Amino acid sequence: MFARTTRENIKQEDSEDESPQALSARDGRGGLRDPVESSRLALVGQATQHIQTRASTRPAREVAKLNAEIEMLKGRIREMERSEKRLRKQMALRGELLKDTKGERDEARTECLKAEEALEERGLQLEAMTREADRYRGWWLTDYYSLKVVLGLVPNKKDVEVIGAAAHSRFATYSAALMRQ
Structure with a gap:
């Protein structure tokens, strides 16, 4: 029994060194197998090779599929980067427009405040002139009626002129004097 085990071990070691086709042609005792069995084993060997080839092509x-997907993703990344640059330029332009608009708004606000101050000043001047005109009108009416009374008392008509x-x-x-003010 020990001898058989040793022989089988030696045959196994020898068979590990041989190709599947060479093994398929031998039987377990080292002799050649029958042709049907050999062709069946040859087909199994070819199928195994085909599966290995298919597995290697898989x-x-x-x-290839992953590389194509990577290239597609790289293209999308480039497209997104271009889009980002375009959007950043638009944001910069809008920022400049916003700054310009704020500057113009501040200028308009300043001009509006100046105009309001000038309007207020003109309003004060108008009030002063209205008071002066009312005072003058009061004086003139007083002078007119006083003059009328005085003229009625003058006996000589030439003195009236x-x-x-x-x-x-x-x-x-x-x-x-009123016009100069």
Whole structure:
């Protein structure tokens, strides 16, 4: 029994060194097998090789597929980078437009404040002139009625012309002073 085990071990070691086709042609005792068995074993060997070839092409196909997907993703990345650059340029332009608009808004606000101040100043001047005109009107009415009463008391009609001329010159002087303000 020990001898058989040793022989079988030696045959196994020898068979590990041989190719599947060489093994398929031998029987377990070292002799040649019958042709049907040999062809069946040859077909099994070929099928095994085909499966190994298919298995080796399967990773190649997967690698090619993955490479194609990587290239597609790289293309999408480039497209997104271009899009990002374009959007950044648009943002920069909009930022500049926003700064310009804010500057123009501030200028318009300043001009508006100046115009409001000038309007307020003109309003104060108008109020002062209205008070002056009311004062003048009061004076003029008083002077007119006083003059009318005085003229009625003057016995000589020629003296009335002198008094009227004096009143007119006072009116002209006062009006000129009012216009200069």
